[in-house]
Amino acid sequence: MTTTLFTNISELWTMDPLRESEGAKGAGVIRDAALVAENGRVVWVGKAADAPDADAREDLGGRAVLPGWVDSHSHMVFDGDRSAEFEARMAGESYAAGGIQVTTDATRSASDERLSRLLGDRVRAAALGGTTTMETKTGYGLTVEDEVRSAAIARDHVDAVTFLGAHLVPSEFNGEKGSRGTAEDYVDLVVGEMLTQVAPHVDFIDVFCEKGAFDVEQSRRVLDAGKAAGLGVRVHGNQLGESGGVQLAVETGAASVDHVNFLSQADVEALAGTVSRDSDGQVEVDAGEGGARPTGSGPTVATILPACDISTRMPFAPARELLDAGAVVAIASNLNPGTSFTSAMNFCVGTAVLQQHMSLAEALFAATRGGAIALRMADVGHLTVGARADLHVLDAPAAIHLAYRPGMPMTWKVFARGAEVK
Numbered sequence: 075m076t077t078t079l080f081t082n083i084s085e086l087w088t089m090d091p092l093r094e095s096e097g098a099k100g101a102g103v104i105r106d107a108a109l110v111a112e113n114g115r116v117v118w119v120g121k122a123a124d125a126p127d128a129d130a131r132e133d134l135g136g137r138a139v140l141p142g143w144v145d146s147h148s149h150m151v152f153d154g155d156r157s158a159e160f161e162a163r164m165a166g167e168s169y170a171a172g173g174i175q176v177t178t179d180a181t182r183s184a185s186d187e188r189l190s191r192l193l194g195d196r197v198r199a200a201a202l203g204g205t206t207t208m209e210t211k212t213g214y215g216l217t218v219e220d221e222v223r224s225a226a227i228a229r230d231h232v233d234a235v236t237f238l239g240a241h242l243v244p245s246e247f248n249g250e251k252g253s254r255g256t257a258e259d260y261v262d263l264v265v266g267e268m269l270t271q272v273a274p275h276v277d278f279i280d281v282f283c284e285k286g287a288f289d290v291e292q293s294r295r296v297l298d299a300g301k302a303a304g305l306g307v308r309v310h311g312n313q314l315g316e317s318g319g320v321q322l323a324v325e326t327g328a329a330s331v332d333h334v335n336f337l338s339q340a341d342v343e344a345l346a347g348t349v350s351r352d353s354d355g356q357v358e359v360d361a362g363e364g365g366a367r368p369t370g371s372g373p374t375v376a377t378i379l380p381a382c383d384i385s386t387r388m389p390f391a392p393a394r395e396l397l398d399a400g401a402v403v404a405i406a407s408n409l410n411p412g413t414s415f416t417s418a419m420n421f422c423v424g425t426a427v428l429q430q431h432m433s434l435a436e437a438l439f440a441a442t443r444g445g446a447i448a449l450r451m452a453d454v455g456h457l458t459v460g461a462r463a464d465l466h467v468l469d470a471p472a473a474i475h476l477a478y479r480p481g482m483p484m485t486w487k488v489f490a491r492g493a494e495v496k
């Protein structure tokens with residue numbers, strides 16, 4: 075077995091709260107550090123001066139190292155262009171759910187090969203930006219056949235797949251004469267044949283619980299059916315208003331509720347109330363080693379999407395309030411063609427620090443371990459012994475450069491399971 079020593083690390087952010095931290099409390103920072111990987115896993119971390127011998131050596135030149143980003147929310151299976159919609163928004167239009175239909179039409183027309191290539195290119199671009207674990211969703215097919223193929227294609231490229239048949243009521247279910255029926259008929263299809271056929275390809279079910287998409291009762295039907303089929307639950311909630319999505323997510327034991335722009339005090343408290351911590355203050359979560367355990371227990375994570383908030387000109391999600399109340403927060407890209415056409419987690423983290431008043435340690439945790447908790451994955455989002463050797467090497471001596479030098483190319487090298495991403 076070949077061992078590799080990664081050394082000359084100025085700051086190693088292990089995200090191990092049990093390790094004495096030389097810097098940000100709880101983040102397990104080791105200065106002048108090294109890490110040894112074997113077979114794609116971390117087998118040793120500590121001071122460079124104490125590092126054991128290894129077969130190979132990577133000198134990281136005094137740079138800071140983070141766990142690879144865990145991007146727990148994206149919509150990458152799509153074709154088509156919505157730049158005109160974005161331009162109109164910049165000229166004053168508001169975001170509305172209806173744009174999803176435009177992407178759905180384009181996606182339905184694309185071949186499997188093309189969708190797979192587009193998805194592969196998107197995953198690769200994300201990896202080159204430091205993302206080593208990704209979730210993605212269906213939701214631009216909205217027929218049984220198109221949702222199944224979206225899920226099957228996604229399965230080949232990412233770590234966790236979410237069924238989002240309840241993204242929008244497609245136009246053929248507009249209830250008019252000659253249509254396939256009403257919104258209720260579409261929900262029947264989602265919880266019936268569509269779910270049955272998609273379930274073998276996915277880990278989670280999700281619903282866009284919002285005005286213009288699905289109301290709380292429709293959303294509850296979707297989530298309950300997904301749970302009954304053995305899937306984990308996630309919710310798009312409280313993006314455009316107080317949609318009731320957060321309360322629904324908490325009631326159904328969702329692994330996350332995402333967007334969370336408009337929250338009442340009761341919403342914040344409900345999310346904080348889902349968190350249990352052990353005697354060391356660690357979040358209790360039942361997660362899978364080597365993959366997601368979607369139905370594992372744990373908190374309903376509040377996933378914030380800073381790039382989406384900017385692109386839709388929405389008020390930022392109240393990250394500070396959520397953290398102060400004790401909720402678990404994740405940061406994700408929400409890559410999609412409508413509201414957030416970026417996988418740049420460096421940008422999301424920098425924005426969370428600059429604009430959402432998160433400390434650097436809070437933002438780094440949210441984009442690594444927070445995402446892993448939201449995906450119910452145990453061995454990513456941190457660099458402790460046994461974790462995947464997913465290393466994000468910054469071209470800087472300190473991780474604060476992510477916010478200090480916004481927009482600069484801060485990713486120097488990325489290693490996924492110990493191998494360099496090129």
Ligand SMILES: N=CN[C@@H](CCC(=O)O)C(=O)O
Pocket residue numbers: 149171173174177282310313382408410411412413414
């Ligand atoms: N809000 C719902 N779904 C996506 C946007 C989808 C679209 O507009 O194409 C989101 O998370 O922002």
Ligand SMILES: [Zn+2]
Pocket residue numbers: 147148149310408410
């Ligand atoms: Zn989304």
